[in-house]
Amino acid sequence: MLVTDAPAREDLVHRASEIVPVLRGHAAWAEENRRLHEESIAAMADAGVFRLRTPRRYGGHEADTRTLVDVATALGRADGSTAWVASVYWIPTWMACHFPEAVQDEVFATPDVRICGTLSPTAMAARTDGGIVVNGKWGFVSGAHHSHWQEIVAVIVSEDAPPEPIMALVPMSDLIVVDDWHTSGLRGTGSVSTVAQDLFVPAERVMPLGAIVEGVHADGANAGSPIYRQPLLPVASASSVGTVLGLAEAAREAFFERLPQRKITYTGYESQSAAPLTHLQVAESTFKIDQAGFHAGRLATTVDDKGEQGAAWSVEERVRARADLGAVCRLGKEAVDILATASGGSSIYSDVPIQRIARDVHAVNQHALMHPNTNTELYGRILCGLEPDTLYI
Numbered sequence: 137m138l139v140t141d142a143p144a145r146e147d148l149v150h151r152a153s154e155i156v157p158v159l160r161g162h163a164a165w166a167e168e169n170r171r172l173h174e175e176s177i178a179a180m181a182d183a184g185v186f187r188l189r190t191p192r193r194y195g196g197h198e199a200d201t202r203t204l205v206d207v208a209t210a211l212g213r214a215d216g217s218t219a220w221v222a223s224v225y226w227i228p229t230w231m232a233c234h235f236p237e238a239v240q241d242e243v244f245a246t247p248d249v250r251i252c253g254t255l256s257p258t259a260m261a262a263r264t265d266g267g268i269v270v271n272g273k274w275g276f277v278s279g280a281h282h283s284h285w286q287e288i289v290a291v292i293v294s295e296d297a298p299p300e301p302i303m304a305l306v307p308m309s310d311l312i313v314v315d316d317w318h319t320s321g322l323r324g325t326g327s328v329s330t331v332a333q334d335l336f337v338p339a340e341r342v343m344p345l346g347a348i349v350e351g352v353h354a355d356g357a358n359a360g361s362p363i364y365r366q367p368l369l370p371v372a373s374a375s376s377v378g379t380v381l382g383l384a385e386a387a388r389e390a391f392f393e394r395l396p397q398r399k400i401t402y403t404g405y406e407s408q409s410a411a412p413l414t415h416l417q418v419a420e421s422t423f424k425i426d427q428a429g430f431h432a433g434r435l436a437t438t439v440d441d442k443g444e445q446g447a448a449w450s451v452e453e454r455v456r457a458r459a460d461l462g463a464v465c466r467l468g469k470e471a472v473d474i475l476a477t478a479s480g481g482s483s484i485y486s487d488v489p490i491q492r493i494a495r496d497v498h499a500v501n502q503h504a505l506m507h508p509n510t511n512t513e514l515y516g517r518i519l520c521g522l523e524p525d526t527l528y529i
Contacts, residue, residue, distance in 0.1 A: 142192060143184070143201045151183040152210040159214035166217050166324030167492060170283045170317050176188075176444060178220055183415060185222050186248040189229040191358055198363045200443070202375035205381070212382015213389065216496035217324030219379040221279040224325075226375045228253030228287040231348050232305060233364050237357040243285055243305060252279045252308075253287030255505070255528065257301050261290040267338040268292060270304070273314075278327040283308050296518040299326050301345035301374070304337045307445055311335070321499025349527070362443035369529050370449065370457035371506075374439045376506060378430040380468035383427045383497045387472040390490045391418070391479060398480065408478075417478045421471040426444060428467035435460040447499035454529040455518045462511025464521070465501045469508075471498045 143151075155368055159180075162173035180186060188204060190196025204226055211219035212282055228251040232243050243249055259272020271288050277286065292300040302305040310333040317323070327471075343354060349368045358364040398408040405411045442449060458493050476483065500506060505528065514524060 155179040156214040163215035171326035181248040205378040208378025209382040224278040236354040252283040258287045259290035277324040321456040373461040377464040391475045421474040424471040431460040431463040453461035459515035462508040466508035
């Protein structure tokens, strides 16, 4: 095993920032081809992006969630699809760290291993000698084209026991990839569907879904690390918000880059920057980005502090994690919408980045676990003394 010292957060964020020109240069290609460019994958590997959630004993960084937020923000400034795929890889990689050590040895034997995944139990499984047999299909599998493994969720059904949701790790070579990702936003993520047909999964690569959701380990290999002793949903929430912050900052950068050359057509303003409306728009969007940063920071700090303390999570804290995630998504989208509206008719051309940024942030807000309305309603239920109506907290 290769045990490494973890780089400082500043170093990891700097590495991510350095590859922004490469990622930005391939953003249009990724959108057109509906997957990330190989040079973008290579650049992120060189920057250590894929090792952020890998245990140090395998050469990883065991980065805290504040680092994930800052790195994803840097990547999102370059391209929303790239940042999204990176954040998606971080979550199943974290999940893999709860499996038996022998399974981790197999998975992390691949340098810069990339694991895609889903939380949707859209497959069925049956027990057999030595493991399970799985049949089913999963959608929205971001980064599947460049993955080595997929984390799958299925339900084991038998005549003499209640349905049992499980999570398993399978090599991508065991799955059929269905190229069905034709969307309006986040096109570069390549979030295709995958299919299992009579797929045998050995028992050691299968765990109860509830154990992963609660952050329970199969053995003690990672149980003592603050990074891995957390419930899944707060971790996943904190892993995801940086992409939205990055998209919002990218919109602001794109707007100000075009501002000096723009007038407001059919008005007396020869310079858009002279219009009071513009002043209101840039100030309001900036405030919303700042507010989104507050919620992202509070979420990451809560996850990291509880990990360090080994403290239990209350139901309200778990739900607030999703509420913070939803707030970042809402505020980030509102900031982008303001700047996109202020960008005028010329901004709808495909070579103007803000139109892609607007479509990407809209797509993020449609995600079932990130939808602002769903998460705000869930938080309100708890504040009103009701029980949560979901297991995904």
